Amino acid sequence: MTTLRDRYRGCLLGGAVGDALGAGIEFESLAEIRRSYGPRGVEGYVPAYGRTGAITDDTQMTLFTAEGLLRDQQRPADSREPAAALWRSYQRWLRTQYGEPADGRLSSQQFLRCRRAPGNTCLSALHAGHPGTVSQPVNNSKGCGGVMRVAPVGLAGGDPFTVGCQAAALTHGHPTGYLAAGALALMVSELIRGCDLRRAATAAITRLQQADGSNEVIAALIGAVRSAELGPLSADAIGVLGQGWTGEEALAIATHCALTAGSFRSAVLHAVNHGGDSDSTGAICGNLLGAALGAGAIDADLLAQLEGRDVITQVADDLHDVFADGQSPDSQRYPADKQGAGR
DSSP states (O other), X not given: OOOHHHHHHHHHHHHHHHHHHHHTTTTOOHHHHHHHHOTTOOSSOOOBTTBTTOOOHHHHHHHXXXXXXXHHTTSOGGGOOHHHHXXXXXXXXXXXXXXXXXXXXXXXXXXXXXXXXXXXXHHHHHHTSSOOOSSSOSOOOOBTTTGGGOGGGGGSOSOHHHHHHHHHHTTOOSHHHHHHHHHHHHHHHHHHTTOOHHHHHHHHHHHHTTSTXXXXXXXXXXHHHHHHTTOOOOTTTGGGGOOSSBHHHHHHHHHHHHHTOSSHHHHXXXXXXXXXXXXXXXXXXXHHHXXXXXXXGSOHHHHHTOTTHHHHHHHHHHHIIIIITOOOOOTTTSOXXXXXXXX
């Protein structure tokens, strides 16, 4: 039996594994991938950022999402503001990208202080100095930088769709950009409760139908589900779902690969071996399958070489202990934010 703790670990570790599998081929076309690694593409980690199993900004920002949610729990229940806490946490991540000091345990981790091709939209929005919201967008971006980081929202209870949208809207103002994030957070929430992937996708589509501006995300998810009914799309054909650079495309590719999985490994390799945003589609697919199957389904060799594995596992356990078991966050790892804290 897969325990809830195992699902929490699986979600974060699975996302990091998918991210790391795509890290070395993120900016390569399918033809370039095949030229370098053979007709099947990569079949395991390839060197990136000077090591094997390196994570990218996707996992970095996912961990800072978790940190923001946990630090918000240090506040009285009637004064918690997840979006504001996430903004402060993303500001801490921003400091790490420039070698600046920032408080908190995550900010001291060297692998989280390395620049790993951070998205320009995230950087520019965070540099702007004021958070975007659904009603007051900071830009018109629908890039996948909002959706690739919000899986922890689905592990934090409450209304994951709304908070997922708010989290992405901090930096991505187009409805497609933030609604894809809300959909992923809701799917993760459904999966850790034991729903299967198809039902989780259906739940997300149903919720999206109640949101303005959701047509692109609904169409992308329906396309992912319907194509999965016919079996896995080939690497050549997966482009019908997009390349993964925008939020709805990344979610669709990841969902399709998760739905057609023969195993965790085959799914995340399918999700990265295409000519698009390989690390983000791999990360989201890993989040989904990890939440569905638990960490026990992730291949041991992939976990053994994964950068930051112990830190990622600890953060997943902290999310479980606080949001599933009702414990208070560790004040040493997650100190309360100062009022008005910003960059």
